[in-house]
């Protein structure tokens with residue numbers, strides 16, 4: 001894939017500036033309709049999810065107090081994993097987007113909420129709401145694309161270190177919450193120079209993250225295990241498992257949102273002076289949905305409706321399902337592709353892309369069982385050789 | 399002269415212990431607080447934010463009802479005539495309004511009561527009167543307000559009320575049977591519209607009060623001279639008045655010209671809005687929200703409509719519960735048209751409930 005501006009077949013070439021503005025107006029109308037109809041049922045929904053989540057967490061943690069008994073360990077670990085997923089996805093992520101601010105309940109408000117996550121709400125809101133949602137899929141601006149550590153686009157020059165990117169991606173998935181904290185801190189950039197490291201703002205942020213991580217770790221890896229007495233180790237293992245399960249799950253869901261094949265990326269310059277209509281269009285082209293059951297939507301925090309979420313990040317998540325057919329209709333009428341597939345397909349597609357981009361451009365597509373030995377030799381040469389060898393070999397391939 | 403050495407209190411170690419237990423509990427529940435879980439079990443327990451459970455909604459007239467509320471254990475009681483603020487979710491949105499307490503403090507069930515008159519188009523009043531069901535949990539504030547009887551009860555009292563303005567006065571009458579020389583002049587459209595009609599008439603029949611009912615649909619409104627004619631010893635009576643803004647202003651003028659203004663106490667249910675200005679863009683610097691507000695809408699309302707959590711109190715300019723620093727810009731006081739401006743770096747405190755934007759405003763919140 002290539003940034004949309006460099007594609008030979010630009011998928012939006014058929015749209016005039018006027019079309020794009022009308023499309024924007026149509027989307028504004030959908031948004032207003034939902035805003036006007038928000039009411040008691042929506043409020044009941046989020047309160048019920050929070051209530052269920054808290055009771056599930058309490059129950060699971062109670063079961064883990066006697067986790068030396070395998071059935072208790074199993075039930076507690078499954079329950080806690082689900083509770084943590086609900087807490088991060090349908091509850092935390094969405095509240096921090098301000099989706100429920102309209103209720104004016106200070107207990108369920110983007111400015112007061114804190115979540116079960118290494119990254120403090122305040123910092124995450126900045127990097128996620130302001131950066132990712134504004135600069136969605138703009139190469140070099142949207143850090144969600146590969147979290148700054150991966151090659152996410154053919155246009156990025158290949159380097160042997162990218163061979164390890166599937167492994168990085170897997171490790172990032174397991175410890176996703178720390179990965180997010182690191183990238184909310186822009187750790188790579190901020191640790192690079194002495195001046196940046198000494199910046200008091202960065203230091204204060206870093207202190208906050210460490211404080212949050214300490215609190216989180218104390219809870220899951222010390223306090224609850226100690227409370228479990230003789231079940232200390234099983235509880236510790238259970239909490240660790242639940243955190244990893246939650247991390248793997250949220251990483252998969254989030255990868256499905258912008259990474260499957262067919263989702264577009266954009267050039268930095270393309271967003272200068274972008275109109276509202278163009279912003280909407282970028283969100284439409286830069287996101288992909290996951291299809292599935294109601295339970296699946298809830299467990300993904302309705303990020304399965306990634307397209308709808310990116311168009312209307314502050315509309316309550318319980319309404320995305322209802323908006324989806326209208327949005328799909330707009331895609332159809334304007335001749336755009338609405339990406340939607342079951343979870344396993346989107347995860348596979350996203351991983352395929354991670355692997356494909358970890359290799360030199362075109363390598364994976366050209367490789368067949370027949371030419372495999374030759375291809376491997378070429379890859380080894382590109383890996384071990386210098387810049388010049390790489391340039392020559394990749395030119396020969398193209 | 400003697401000095402008193404502060405006595406070691408027995409309560410202190412216990413508080414410290416409680417704090418320590420709480421700290422430990424926080425380690426268990428982080429990032430949530432222990433209260434978040436305890437609220438699931440008992441939202442009215444002591445130590446919780448003050449809340450109440452609606453126990454009953456008792457119709458009084460066709461458009462008024464008494465709402466009986468069981469307050470949480472943190473409730474500190476009230477002085478008759480005071481009001482409470484209640485936060486209730488209407489169509490999923492938390493709304494705060496003030497209502498005078500009408501209950502008898504000697505109720506054995508520990509409940510308090512407010513009496514609400516539904517006003518046409520009124521969000522909260524209609525919800526409370528017509529749609530609220532027992533069991534609903536509401537947010538509460540402790541009782542507040544200066545519209546109360548003095549510690550030394552007046553020998554002779556006069557109450558002038560209209561419509562729902564009877565409510566704080568009913569709170570006083572129910573709780574002070576020892577007030578013996580009372581005149582109550584109350585206005586309502588018809589006899590059926592008199593809130594607490596039966597109870598007031600019974601008090602009158604018992605000789606506890608002299609009741610003058612004015613049914614304005616047929617008899618028109620009472621002006622100050624008419625009241626003076628009805629109550630010949632008006633000059634000897636301490637007077638409490640509660641009703642529409644126009645009525646209160648006429649009374650204040652009359653009492654002042656008679657040199658009696660120190661004997662008149664009034665309670666307003668809404669601010670007197672005089673002027674509206676041009677509006678502007680309001681930004682909340684810390685919160686990040688920016689909105690367009692017109693010159694007639696209090697900044698408090700405009701901000702809440704945009705989902706900003708705002709501090710608030712009476713919502714009519716008396717309690718200063720809504721005060722925020724204006725860093726830069728201009729606001730107009732809706733009660734008198736006065737303009738308040740702030741230059742960059744200033745932090746002029748403004749009451750957001752009675753201030754509308756008069757140009758672009760930066761508010762520190």
Ligand SMILES: Cc1cc2nc3c(=O)[nH]c(=O)nc-3n(C[C@H](O)[C@H](O)[C@H](O)COP(=O)(O)OP(=O)(O)OC[C@H]3O[C@@H](n4cnc5c(N)ncnc54)[C@H](O)[C@@H]3O)c2cc1C
Nearest residue numbers: 481495496497498513514515519520521522523562565667
């Ligand atoms: C100290 C204090 C004590 C109060 N005690 C009582 C009480 O005991 N019983 C009671 O019923 N109310 C009382 N009120 C009034 C109450 O707080 C609300 O203002 C009232 O119920 C209207 O709220 P709403 O949400 O229904 O109307 P809103 O939806 O806020 O307003 C709807 C329309 O009605 C107008 N309006 C607002 N308030 C009033 C009013 N008071 N009278 C006429 N029109 C109004 C508004 O300008 C608007 O146009 C008291 C107010 C204060 C400040």
Ligand code: FES
Nearest residue numbers: 711712713718751
């Ligand atoms: S809310 Fe009471 S003064 Fe503004």
